[in-house]
Amino acid sequence: MGDYKYQSGFGSHFSTEDPRCPNALPVGQNSPQKCAYGLYAEQLSGTAFTAPRTENSRTWFYRIRPSVVHEPFQKLNVSKHLVSNWNEQPPNPNQMRWKPFDLPSSNEKVNFAEGLHTICGAGDTRSRHGLAIHVYTCNTSMDNSAFYNADGDFLIVPQQGVLDITTEFGKLKVNPNEICVIQQGMRFSVNVEGPTRGYILEVYDHHFTLPDLGPIGANGLANPRDFLTPVAWFEEKDEEFKIISKYQGSLFCAKQKHTPFDVVAWHGNYVPYKYDLSKFMVINSVSFDHCDPSIFTVLTCQSSRPGTAIADFVIFPPRWSVQENTFRPPYYHRNCMSEFMGLILGKYEAKEEGFMPGGGSLHSIMTPHGPDRQCFDGASNAQLNPERIAEGTQAFMFESSLSMAVTKWGEETCQKLDSKYYQCWQTLKKYFNGKK
Numbered sequence: 001m002g003d004y005k006y007q008s009g010f011g012s013h014f015s016t017e018d019p020r021c022p023n024a025l026p027v028g029q030n031s032p033q034k035c036a037y038g039l040y041a042e043q044l045s046g047t048a049f050t051a052p053r054t055e056n057s058r059t060w061f062y063r064i065r066p067s068v069v070h071e072p073f074q075k076l077n078v079s080k081h082l083v084s085n086w087n088e089q090p091p092n093p094n095q096m097r098w099k100p101f102d103l104p105s106s107n108e109k110v111n112f113a114e115g116l117h118t119i120c121g122a123g124d125t126r127s128r129h130g131l132a133i134h135v136y137t138c139n140t141s142m143d144n145s146a147f148y149n150a151d152g153d154f155l156i157v158p159q160q161g162v163l164d165i166t167t168e169f170g171k172l173k174v175n176p177n178e179i180c181v182i183q184q185g186m187r188f189s190v191n192v193e194g195p196t197r198g199y200i201l202e203v204y205d206h207h208f209t210l211p212d213l214g215p216i217g218a219n220g221l222a223n224p225r226d227f228l229t230p231v232a233w234f235e236e237k238d239e240e241f242k243i244i245s246k247y248q249g250s251l252f253c254a255k256q257k258h259t260p261f262d263v264v265a266w267h268g269n270y271v272p273y274k275y276d277l278s279k280f281m282v283i284n285s286v287s288f289d290h291c292d293p294s295i296f297t298v299l300t301c302q303s304s305r306p307g308t309a310i311a312d313f314v315i316f317p318p319r320w321s322v323q324e325n326t327f328r329p330p331y332y333h334r335n336c337m338s339e340f341m342g343l344i345l346g347k348y349e350a351k352e353e354g355f356m357p358g359g360g361s362l363h364s365i366m367t368p369h370g371p372d373r374q375c376f377d378g379a380s381n382a383q384l385n386p387e388r389i390a391e392g393t394q395a396f397m398f399e400s401s402l403s404m405a406v407t408k409w410g411e412e413t414c415q416k417l418d419s420k421y422y423q424c425w426q427t428l429k430k431y432f433n434g435k436k
């Protein structure tokens with residue numbers, strides 16, 4: 001249990017040493033002529049050297065061997081459903097809803113890296129602009145292998161099963177209703193117990209930041225101190241290890257004869273982190289009307305257009321609903337952004353039927369959507385008492401300014417697309433001029 005210790009703070013500059021090697025961090029400099037304990041110094045850069053100071057991120061590792069000690073990368077042909085080619089299918093603007101994605105059957109062994117399936121995305125890994133949305137389904141640990149993504153950052157949303165993640169920085173345990181972010185280039189290995197499923201938002205452009213709070217003030221939404229980063233932890237294992245790289249959308253594997261989790265001490269502000277969604281401080285209307293869901297933004301990856309995200313990670317947490325004279329559920333909507341939604345637990349207020357934990361939905365740019373018939377009729381006639389809503393539930397949205405394409409796996413191979421989804425709105429009645 002001692003392996004799971006965290007340091008708190010978003011964007012903090014941390015310094016940490018595995019307690020087995022006190023004073024492993026050099027004092028007052030990064031590259032001493034000889035490091036303590038015979039360690040190697042290695043920098044991991046998360047931004048250009050010259051990025052503005054407010055964004056600049058890097059970490060210094062003090063490790064048993066530098067990462068460069070590996071055999072050449074070879075193309076790997078697992079995860080054939082992990083794609084970054086957005087031209088597999090013709091464009092499709094329809095509302096889409098997926099039933100829960102299948103978990104691997106008990107007679108096949110699939111690990112996290114092998115169980116990545118891309119649903120939709122846009123942009124290009126080479127010009128480093130865009131995003132991808134994946135689902136992972138696995139049942140086996142990544143023994144003696146580690147994964148890193150050269151293309152961007154992973155925001156991982158477990159839906160079923162705990163992720164026990166070993167990183168170069170230390171160990172993270174991530175439960176459903178928590179999320180973690182593993183940034184570009186960081187090596188990690190995922191252990192699981194039993195059938196495991198979740199969602200991944202991958203961004204190519206920039207790293208995730210906390211949204212500005214504007215008039216909300218200095219506190220609220222996801223508070224920086226609730227983000228947790230592991231303390232240094234290392235293993236000394238001189239065994240065959242596989243390093244799996246996602247590079248320009250393809251997977252590669254390099255062998256080496258030692259563990260990559262050999263970082264004895266590190267310092268820096270380029271780190272993996274986790275966050276418990278139940279810690280989110282919810283702000284909402286206490287008078288009338290339905291606020292836009294941006295009030296529920298946990299993390300954002302901004303584009304260069306002010307206020308316009310490559311992707312926002314938004315949640316719909318349990319909360320009080322108190323608005324008067326208001327249709328309280330989400331409004332009918334056409335959006336210049338793409339909205340992918342998933343459900344971790346429970347039910348989503350606008351669609352009590354058909355949208356299930358482990359499934360998903362996509363409402364593409366300018367495609368109309370909103371409450372189904374049942375929700376509209378219920379909420380239009382409900383007594384507007386103060387009410388706890390979304391109790392025991394957690395829905396989320398990945399919202400992007402990019403126009404996403406759905407993959408062949410998402411549209412066909414997974415066989416989870418609900419062809420009847422559109423019907424949930426077809427029975428919305430005409431009430432004009434008192435018609436029943």
Ligand SMILES: O=C(O)Cc1cc(O)ccc1O
Pocket residue numbers: 291292293329330331333339350363369370397
């Ligand atoms: O269910 C959706 O489509 C997401 C959503 C939620 C909300 O509260 C307001 C607008 C919106 O797009």
Ligand SMILES: [Fe+2]
Pocket residue numbers: 333335339363369
């Ligand atoms: Fe919407």
